[in-house]
Amino acid sequence: MASGSKNDIVNRLLNVRLDDGGGGDELPPQNMLPSNQQARQLGQIQEEENGQASEPHASSSAIENLQPINNTGGRLHNWQATKTTVKERLSFLFNNEILCDVHFIVGKDANQQVIPAHKFVLSVGSAVFDAMFNxxxxxxxxxxxxxxxxxxxFLHLLKFLYSDEVRIGPESVMTTLYTAKKYAVAALEEHCVDFLKxxxxxxxxxLLLTQARLFDEPQLAALCLEMIDKNTADALNAEGFTDIDQDTLNAVLERTLVRRYE
Incomplete structure (x- = not known):
């Protein structure tokens, strides 16, 4: 094909508009590079002229499908490549819908929450979950x-099972201790008791003596009794004293009588 014909094809594909010198309004500067679509068309025409078959190109929709849908719902492409350790990969799955195979409906009424989890991770960390699923x-x-x-x-428990991280505070330590005991996660129990101590x-x-007796924590109970023995007046004047149960009060009184007659 003559070079003039090739130039005509290029001009048509690039939509070149020759300025005839008229007094029309000037257009804003345009990108001097051809668009992807135009470049592909141009390449295909030139390949056909040279007798070469063009290879198929990946569509933009196929590439877009590789992008994450969201962090908790759909599949996230190649997220594993950004997590270099087992701990990072498991931590990423905490409270995450990715690969989730069980949902826990936790709490009741307005406080109820649906929490995603992974049976394998839970079974590895808790004999109770292992029996529940296997x-x-x-x-x-x-x-x-x-x-x-x-x-x-429950989220504190799962966080510990997925990452060994302990997240407890004064407002959640007792409920976390209860949950750790319920699912036989002894290491988290120990962290809770250490926090209380x-x-x-x-x-x-x-107050802690009552909870120690309730959760069968003899070491914590002994520390509470020792604190009460050394600071009886202050302990009796504390607000928590009026909230103790009858059995705990009886235990303290019996202990006091025994010590007096020793």
Whole structure:
């Protein structure tokens, strides 16, 4: 084909508009490079002229499908490549819909929350979950209701199982301790008890003694009693004293009488 014909084709594809010198309004500067579509068309024409077959090109829709839909819902493409350790990969799956195979309906009424999880991770970290999902009487449902557990405490438990991270505070330590005991996660139980020990004082000794007896924590109970023995007046004047149960009060009185007659 003559070079003049090739120039005509290029001019048509690039929509070149020759300025005839008229007095019309000037157009804003345009990109001097051809668009992707025009470039592909130009390449295909030149290949056909040279007798070469063009290869198929990936569509933009196919490329867009590789992008993440969202962080918790759909599949996130190649997220594993950004997590260099097992801990990072498991931590990423915490409270995440990706690869989720069970949902927990935690709490009740207005406080109820649906929490996604992964049976394998839970089974590895808890004998109770292992029996729940893999035992003789394993549940077949992909939804598990936990009306007696606080959502925040359950999330603390899962966070620990997925990453070994401990997130407890004064407002959540007791509910987290209950949840850790319920699912036999001894390491998290220990963290909760250590937190209570480090925050034990005359203002909460009676209250923590009640909880220690409730959760069968003899070491914590002994520390509470020791604190009460050394600071009886302050402990009795604390606000928490009026909230203790009858059994705890009887235990303290019996202990006091025994010590007096020793």
């Amino acid at each position: 035992g003789v009487l394993a549940t077949k449902s992909d939804e598990v209701e936990l009306p007696d557990v606080e959502p925040a405490a 480090s925050n034990l004082g005359t203002d909460n000794a009676f």
